[in-house]
Amino acid sequence: MNQNIMPASKMGFGCMRLPLLDESDVASIDIELFKQMVDAFMEAGNTYFDTAFVYHNGASETALREALVKRYPRESFTLATKCLAWAMPDGESAKNCLDVSLERLGTDYVDYYLLHNVGGKRTAKFDEYGMWDFVQREKEAGRIRFAGFSMHDNADTLDQLLTAHPEMDFVQLQVNYLDWDDPHNKASRLMEVAQKHGKPVIIMEPARGGRLCNLPPQAAQVLEKAAPEAGQAQWAYRFCWNLPGVLSVLSGMSNLQQTHENVASYRDNVPFSPAEQAALDEAVAVLRSLASVPCTSCNYCVKGCPANVQIPKVMELLNLEAMTNDHQFVKDLYSWQTAEGPASACIQCGACEAMCPQQIDIINQLKRAAEKYE
Known part of the structure; x- marks a missing residue:
């Protein structure tokens, strides 16, 4: 694994659910509150910020310009953004996303650029538009440091993509303790494939969109008994932080309290003890028992x-x-x-x-x- 690709810490700031001034307007980001969140994150030694062309209808990128890029030396943080080529009407529009993102962010390069949500029929658009070659050219031009892709698909698809595109530097995958051995998602197999191809992984959805921070009582009680002081989010993040081959674990933060709690959890992070791992396994078993359909995803x-x-x-x-x-x-x-x-x-x-x-x-x-x- 190329060590130069690694950010300062594995805690990543996901900028998809930023605080709003008006809940009915996803672009009305509270910049002053966001600045406080950025400061707390940076002061704790974390550097990785993740956004996308479409987050908050583009306002996420401009908010990062105001709260981060204008206020900190460029070399002190790392930026990731993404292009949904499959949602664009043509190749020119897809390639132009990078220009727009750089202008919004107020920088002349991004550290990590992702072809976003590859997989299924969507992959054909990335192929048709020549996006794989495009990101390599932009790397050579210095406007992208590392190129990768994100996907919500199975391990076989990941293997096919990395076989076809060994030039990609990293991948972004959905990984969490609920999906780890799930017959549908099988996150453990995704990690195995990435490791086989020597690609570091950015983990998205470590808390399953926040669902692992709001467990049903039957599962929550198991974790509380094992570690009364630990929050449910901490269990989810620790599971991911301590996996091998992880570049960053994204946490979508919406307020200052979440930021403080997350950076404190990362500061105190240690691998699970045998007793904690047993408790987590029990909690997952409880969650599985609540499932209503005995599907094994045999297809x-x-x-x-x-x-x-x-x-x-x-x-x-x-x-x-x-x-x-x-x-x-x-x-x-x-x-x-x-x-x-x-x-x-x-x-x-x-x-x-x-x-x-x-x-x-x-x-x-x-x-x-x-x-x-x-």
Whole structure:
């Protein structure tokens, strides 16, 4: 692993959920409060800030210019931003994202530039627009220091992408203790693939979008008994900080209290003791027991589906709501994670149920998902 790619610490500041002056306006970032958060983060010795072309409708990047870039020496921090080429109408627009991001950020280079949300049918747009070669040219020009990509997909897809693009410097993946051995997401396999290709990993969703900071009582009590003083977020972050091959662990912070708590947790970070690991394993088992659909993500159902319904993903989201008791969070995930084949596209042919080794009543479960999330 190229040691020059490593930031000063593994604590990353995710700038996707910044504090707002007006909750109805995602661009109304409270700059003065954000400055205090940046100061607390930097004073604790952390340097990694993560944003994207689309966060807060672009205001996240301009907020970083005001709160960070204008107030600290450029060499004292590292910046990451991203391009959603698949959402752009053409290659010129996709490539122009870098120019816009640099202008918004008020800098002439970014440390980490990501091709954002590669995977599935979206990868074709990155290929069509020549984005892989583009980021390498921009590295040579000095406007990008390190190029990578983010993805919400499986380990086989990651392996294929890194085999096709060994020139990429790093990857950004969803990893957390709930997904680690999950049959759908299998975050442990993602980490194994990245390690096989020698790529460091930026971890996103270490707390599963905040869901691991708001556990159901049955799971929360297990962790509280093992470490009464530790917060639920600390359990989630410690799991990720101490994994091998980690470049940075992103934490989306929305207020000053979260910033203080997170930097304090990182300052005190140590690997789990055997007793703590056992408690975490027990908490995960409790969460798994709350799942309502016995899907193992074997994907047999998908192969025979004439409507291309994303059946395993729908089952996963039904289980996620059962485990987290957060309907709105899961509904928001559903809106984009099943876009290629929502539950309502089911024609009730029964091919999936005939193939399912777990004998799940898939048609009824799809009806339930459509009613809940569409």
